[in-house]
Amino acid sequence: MTDGPTEVPPSAEARRRGKMELVAATGPAILTSALAVGFLMAGEPLAAAALGGSALLSAVFSMMLRRRVREERTKDELRTRQLLQAQKLAAIGEMASGIAHEINNPLAVIGREAEWIQALLEDAPPLPRQTAAEIRDSLAVIGDQVRRCADITHRLLDFARKREPLRQWVDPIGLVEDMVQLVERVLRGRDIRIRRCYEPGLAAVFTDAPLLRQVVLNLLNNAVQAIEQSMEPSGTITVTIGESLPGWVDMAVEDTGCGIPPENMGRLFDPFFTTKAAGQGTGLGLAVCHKIVTGLGGFILVESKKGCGSRFTVRLPRKPGEGPAL
Amino acid sequence: MEGQRPRVLLVDDEERFRWTMGKLLRRRGYDVEEAGSAHEALVRIQKGDVDVVVLDVKMPGMDGIEALGRIKAIDPLPEVIILTGHANVDAAVEIMRLGGYEYLLKPCPIEDLTSKIDGALEKKRAREKLHGGP
Ligand SMILES: Nc1ncnc2c1ncn2[C@@H]1O[C@H](COP(=O)(O)OP(=O)(O)O)[C@@H](O)[C@H]1O
Ligand SMILES: [Mg+2]
Numbered sequence: 001m002t003d004g005p006t007e008v009p010p011s012a013e014a015r016r017r018g019k020m021e022l023v024a025a026t027g028p029a030i031l032t033s034a035l036a037v038g039f040l041m042a043g044e045p046l047a048a049a050a051l052g053g054s055a056l057l058s059a060v061f062s063m064m065l066r067r068r069v070r071e072e073r074t075k076d077e078l079r080t081r082q083l084l085q086a087q088k089l090a091a092i093g094e095m096a097s098g099i100a101h102e103i104n105n106p107l108a109v110i111g112r113e114a115e116w117i118q119a120l121l122e123d124a125p126p127l128p129r130q131t132a133a134e135i136r137d138s139l140a141v142i143g144d145q146v147r148r149c150a151d152i153t154h155r156l157l158d159f160a161r162k163r164e165p166l167r168q169w170v171d172p173i174g175l176v177e178d179m180v181q182l183v184e185r186v187l188r189g190r191d192i193r194i195r196r197c198y199e200p201g202l203a204a205v206f207t208d209a210p211l212l213r214q215v216v217l218n219l220l221n222n223a224v225q226a227i228e229q230s231m232e233p234s235g236t237i238t239v240t241i242g243e244s245l246p247g248w249v250d251m252a253v254e255d256t257g258c259g260i261p262p263e264n265m266g267r268l269f270d271p272f273f274t275t276k277a278a279g280q281g282t283g284l285g286l287a288v289c290h291k292i293v294t295g296l297g298g299f300i301l302v303e304s305k306k307g308c309g310s311r312f313t314v315r316l317p318r319k320p321g322e323g324p325a326l
Numbered sequence: 327m328e329g330q331r332p333r334v335l336l337v338d339d340e341e342r343f344r345w346t347m348g349k350l351l352r353r354r355g356y357d358v359e360e361a362g363s364a365h366e367a368l369v370r371i372q373k374g375d376v377d378v379v380v381l382d383v384k385m386p387g388m389d390g391i392e393a394l395g396r397i398k399a400i401d402p403l404p405e406v407i408i409l410t411g412h413a414n415v416d417a418a419v420e421i422m423r424l425g426g427y428e429y430l431l432k433p434c435p436i437e438d439l440t441s442k443i444d445g446a447l448e449k450k451r452a453r454e455k456l457h458g459g460p
Contacts, residue, residue, distance in 0.1 A: 097412075101384060104411035105340055108433035112346040115436050119353055143435070150433050157412040 092271050093160035100153035100160075107149050114142040152282055158214075159271065159288050165208035165295055167320075172205050172249055173198045173241055179216040180239055183224065191234035192227050199242035205249050206319040211292045218285040219253040219312050225276065226257025226310060235309075247318050248298075254311040260304040268302060289314075296320065331357040332447050333375060335404070337367040337393070338382040350436050356443070364388035364396070371397050376404045378446045380439070382432070383410040391420060398425040403454075405446035407439075 118139050121132065180194055187194070220237065227235035235256040244250040260268065267273045269290040274283030286300075293300050297320035304310035334356045338344045341362060348358045359376075361367040364385055370376065379397060383390035394406050408421050408429040421429050427446045430438060 101411045104432050105343070105384070108409075109340060109343045109346070111433045111435070112343060112350065115350055116346050119350060146433055150431070153411065154431060161412070 096156040096271075097160035100156040103149065103153050107146055107153070111143065111146040114139050114146070155282055155284050155288075159284050159291070165211055167206050167208055169204040170207050170209045170212065171202075172251060173202055175209055175212060176216050176239060176241055176251055179213055179220060182217070183220045187224065192224060193234075193236050195236055195238045197238060197240040197242075202241060202243065202249065203318065205316055207296050207316060208292075211296065212316075215289045215292050215314060216251065216253070218289050219314070222285060222312070223253050223255035223257060223310075225280065226255045226259070228257075229276075230256070230258040230307075232256070244315065248315055249318060250313050250315050252311055252313040254309065256309040259306040259308050260302070260310055261306045265302065265304070269300075331355060332443065333357045333359070333377045334443060335359050335361060335367060335370055335376045335379045337361045337364065337379060337385075337390075338409070339363060339385040340382075347436070347439075351440070351443075354440060356440075364390070364393035367393060368396055368400065371400050371404065374401065376401075377450055378427075378443050379404050379406045380443070381406055381408050383408055383412075391417075391424065394421065394424045394426050403450065405450045407442050407446055409434075 118136070121127075121135060121139075126132070127135070177196075177198075180196065184194055220239075223237045227237070237256075238252075238254040240250070240252040240254070242250055264273075264275065269286050270283075271287040272283040273287075274281035276283075290300060293314055293316070296316055298314060298316035301313040301315065302310065303313075332355075334351060336344050336347060336351075336358060337360075338347075339362055344360045344362070348360055351358045359370065361370055364381075364387060367379065367381070371379070381390045381393055381397075385393075388396075390408055390410070394408065397404065397406060402425065405427040406425070408426050409432045410417060410429050411432050418429060427449065428442050430442055
């Protein structure tokens with residue numbers, strides 16, 4: 001995990017920066033200039049020593065101004081980027097849901113027709129055994145593929161849906177544990193272990209349980225797939241839940257899987273970005289996670305090292321708008 | 327009432343879908359009638375004697391949600407199952423608010439639909455018994 005956290009805006013760093021600016025902009029003038037002086041002295045001790053009285057003050061002032069302008073610019077860039085990402089997601093969502101709805105109808109027709117052929121086959125005079133078996137097999141494949149398409153269209157519609165979270169008090173450990181057990185059931189008989197690191201006595205979180213379950217399940221599924229794609233057939237997933245900072249809860253899913261090459265880090269959350277074979281991935285999992293978590297007032301941190309594994313951390317405020325800002 | 331074949335009204339604008347689904351349901355012992363639009367369905371509902379309506383959400387003209395409200399206004403007795411391409415809490419709340427029985431994700435295997443139809447029938451019959459029959 002040496003690549004360091006890549007953060008999804010609004011990142012902790014950005015918020016911290018925003019906070020500091022706020023202090024600098026509104027705090028007592030003395031404190032502000034004291035800070036600026038400290039900065040000046042540290043940065044250019046000789047020049048600072050050579051300056052005196054009002055000269056010092058005006059130098060401090062122009063420096064503060066320059067710094068403010070610089071900070072405003074980064075803040076603007078960040079805002080623009082976030083806005084662009086949001087617009088991109090909205091446009092894609094709109095288009096995707098239209099297409100998904102259109103595709104569902106022909107899909108439903110195909111599914112029904114296959115079921116009808118099956119019914120005819122049951123009523124028909126006996127066919128040669130081999131032939132009957134092959135027809136049945138083909139029909140089963142059609143059914144499976146219809147389900148696969150339906151899975152994609154339903155995901156697209158999930159992704160595009162605009163819904164305000166319905167918040168309640170939720171026990172984060174119970175919620176995550178349910179999803180862990182679900183995945184464990186699927187993993188039975190395989191050499192992938194899930195390790196739990198739950199902080200005891202963790203307080204409830206005011207959040208949307210169904211949405212959060214979807215996030216946790218997506219992360220766990222990705223972790224399993226990452227292990228399947230690594231050199232080793234076996235691996236461990238570590239699920240950690242705890243209070244990282246007062247008022248914030250972290251839920252982390254860490255795997256010993258294939259890891260993420262640095263060039264992919266910036267695209268993980270883009271809709272349709274996938275490195276998986278057709279049928280294995282839609283590239284919507286993390287886009288959905290990002291959308292949900294942002295909607296719940298939190299963010300996702302990613303750390304990864306190619307060939308070693310990855311850690312996805314969901315950081316949620318205990319109660320949106322109430323937790324101390326990061 | 328008890329021994330009679332359940333009467334199902336299929337409402338979908340996709341003709342081929344209705345046709346094949348009709349055959350599949352008839353083969354399983356349901357009495358099936360079809361309507362190609364919400365308006366056609368409302369006309370049929372006015373004549374009475376429908377147990378369960380299977381209603382597609384996405385239809386040109388009047389959509390399934392509006393049709394649900396109008397059906398219930400004409401006759402609250404038939405149970406209505408909504409077929410939607412899209413499950414979400416808001417739609418579910420709206421469907422329940424309008425008196426719908428259930429909704430189903432489209433496309434779905436026929437068994438999912440028949441088990442919902444059977445559930446709806448049971449509910450309708452229990453309701454009728456409670457009120458001393460229609
Ligand atoms: N735990 C992980 N380890 C390695 N790569 C991951 C992990 N989670 C996600 N990724 C990468 O991010 C991509 C996008 O993930 P996601 O949005 O869930 O879509 P999908 O899983 O359908 O491909 C994946 O294809 C994979 O390349
Ligand atoms: Mg995924």
